[in-house]
Amino acid sequence: MPVLICSSEHTQLQRNEEVRCSNHDKTHTLVLSSDGMLSEQWATASAHCSKTRLVKELEDHHIVQVACGDQHAMALSRGGELFTWGQNAHGQLGVSRQTALIPKPQLVERLKGIPLAQIAAGGAHNVAVSLSGAVYSWGKNDFGQLGLGDTRDRGCPSYVKALEHWKTVFVSCGADHTAVLSKEGLVCTFGAGGSGQLGHNSTQNELVPRLVAELWGARVSQIACGRQHTLVYVPSLDKVFSFGSDEEGHLEDKRKPNQLIPLPIDSPVNTGKSHQENNTSQKVIEITAGGNRSIVLCKKNKNSCLNGIATLKDEDVDAxxxxxxxxDWESLKKNIGLIFSSEACINGSFLAKRDKHFKTSKEVSGVDMAEVQHFYEKVSKVPKVFGEVLKGILKLQPSLSSSPISPENFRVYLILPFLLQGEFNTSYALRRVAQTITKLQPHNLRTLECLWSNLETSFFKQLVILYQRVSQMILSDFLKDVRRWLGSLYHLDPRQTVTLQMLQILYQVNSRTGTRVKENNFYVPEVKEIICMCHFVDIRGTALWMLSRYPCIFDIQGKIMIPLIVATMKLWRFPVKRQCLLQDIWTHLNKASTQQFKNLLQEMPL
Known part of the structure; x- marks a missing residue:
């Protein structure tokens, strides 16, 4: 049975239902309609009145999740964009600004391209988890609630390295603490522990995620944080456990004010009194912890379908x-455009099966390249569908992330070339992908090179052939222009060489990994004609001069010819008189610059 968890700090949109999300004192409420429209309400001095406004800045974005902190809010769109607004004293908006208040939603650029699965807000900090279990945190950190090993606030989302490969599937935030649930049902907590809300049998704060040992082996399916307490649900026992502050009786139990370890709460659920009604099994399907209250909701078993960001599914492609x-084509066309114009949606699609994508790292992409190839083969047979995919990609390309913060960001660079295999109408798009890749910072390019090196040989070879083919087309068009006097041997635009630069990078990756792909796959035959054209001219500044930067595109004969041609252009002419041979030689050598000694010597008797 799918399980839904919601709290005042975090709410996901359930199909055909309106969702409300409030801060701890109910002064600010977000109202999310089933069609993705978002409104917000503020309580007025009169307890029975409130002001409501449609969040117009987000009306063009289908919102699927919302979260409220004490004085800030977050909204996640179906297109994978995260927006924040409100107070920013501790950097909780994640927009790298020192502005104390930002009243209108702002895009969190730092998380652009990350396929987020869920968002959660604490008092003044936030946590987000990706579809592959990567956790990001930002905002207030005075108790270590960001899990980064220190108490320094963060104004931008930071990757929680300590949770790498934890397989995180859900997060929840209290006022100053955070709880994380793994796919295996393990729970870890960090941040403020003064009320026992971390469940470690102490009141110490934790600066890095720490496993709740008392829950070891229990296989938890739900977690929810109140301001200073935490709830967990163990389905095998059908019991809700709690730990933390009980100053206002929100745990519905008579126990110590600060419960330091998880103990089952006294409720009809845990006593079994309300589990059977007309012989129909009732289970806990939702636990909610918000502010100083906890709710355990029991209903008859039924499926609960949650919305998230748009990702590609097999049934979608068939439809x-x-x-x-x-x-229905118009609505389907919008869905195609949404997915393929969104970096986050593409990065969240084609994920490796059997949870392998949870191992995503600088060495493992988490992408099932066979699925990418299978998708291309299906849609390329339907020009109408493939045309919409291509439109989406072209719309996306100018905004591709140039500063990735996670290995998940790099998936789009692996996927896009394989969606652009067609010989027609795709060379421009492939060139745009190459332009973005070659502009990456050196350390980011090294990460991508590592992912390329770990591709199966067949896919790596296919990637090489793709860029070799586009390079051929570009140089062929260049030669046609030169023959028609429409172009010049002295003008090869950098945009025409970017795919050659890609080939050279791939060649270096190939060399480092044991030459998996034969060198002749990198050759571009058109360079032979350019060599012939440049044979009797000074090649400095010509196309051949520029092409010599990419030696992988020359065959053996070309590699031999280039140095010879260059050498003839760099002769050190040495005029000497026969009767003063030694004196003239010495005079020229004495006056020569260091650079001249690199050139070939040509004696010129007078």
Missing amino acids: WISSSSTQ
């Missing part, structure tokens, strides 16, 4: 293909 000529 696109079968409905490309029906009245």
Whole structure:
């Protein structure tokens, strides 16, 4: 049975339901409609009145999740964009600004391209988890609630390295503490522990995530944090456990004010009194902890379908293909455009099966390249569908992340070339991908090179052939222009060489990994004609001069010819008189610059 967890700090949109999300004192409430429209309400001096406004800045974004902190709010769109607004004294908006208050939603650029699965807000800090379990935190950190090993506030989302490969599937935030749930049902907590809300049998703060040992082996399915307490649900026992502050009786239990370890709460759920009704099993499907209250909701078993960011599913592709000529095409076209114009949606698609994508790192992409290839083969047979995919990609390309913060950001660079295999109408898009890749910072490019080196040989070879083919087309067009006097041997635009630069990078990766792909796959035959054209001219500044930066594109004969041609352009002409041979030689040598000694010597008797 799918399980839904919501709290005042975190709410996901359930299909056909309106969702409300409030801060701890109920003075600010977000209202999310089933069609993704977002409104916000503020309580007025009169307890029975409130002001409501539509969040117009987000009306063009289908919102699927919302979260409220004490004085700030977050909203996640179906297109994978995260927006924040409100107080920013501790950097809780994640927008790298020192502005104390930002009243209108701002895009969190730092998380652009990360396929987020869930967001959660604490008092003045936030945590987000990706579809592959990567955790990011930012904002207030005076108790270590960001899990980064210190107490320094963060104005931008930071990757929680300590949770790498933890397989995080859910996060929840209290006022100053955080709880994390793994796919295996393990729970770890960090941040403020003064009320026992971390469950470690102490009141110490924790600066890095720490496993709740008392829950070892229990296989928890739900977690929820109140301001200073935490709830967990263990389905095998059908019990809700709690730990933390009980000053206002929110745990519905008579126990110590600060419960330091997880103990089952006294409720009809845990006593078994309300589990059977008309012989129909009732289970806990939702636990909610917000402010100083806890709620355990029991209902008859039924599926609960949650919305998240748009990602590609097999049934979607089949629907696109079968409905490309029906009245539903317009709505399907919007869905195609949404996915393929979003870096986050593409990065969240084609994930490796059997949880392998949870191992995503600088060495493992988490992408099932066979699925990418299979998708291309299906949609390329339906030009109408493939045309919309291509439109989405072209719309996305100018905004591709140039400063990735996570290995998940690099998936788009692996996926896009394999969606652009067609010989027609795709060379421009491939060139744009190459331009973005070659502009990456050296350390980011090294990460991508590492991912390339770990591709299966067949996919790596296919990538090489793709860029070799586009390079051929570009140089072929260049030669046509030169022959028609429309172009010049002395003008090869950098945009025309970017795919050659890509080939050279791939060649270096290939060399480091044991030459998996034969060198002739990198050769570009058109350079032979350019060599012939430049044979009797000074090649400095010519196309050949620029092409010599990419030696992988020359065959053996070309590699031999280039140095010879260059050498003839760099002769050190040495005029001497026969009767003063030694004196003239010495005079020229004495006056020569260091650079001249690199050139070939040509004696010129007078």
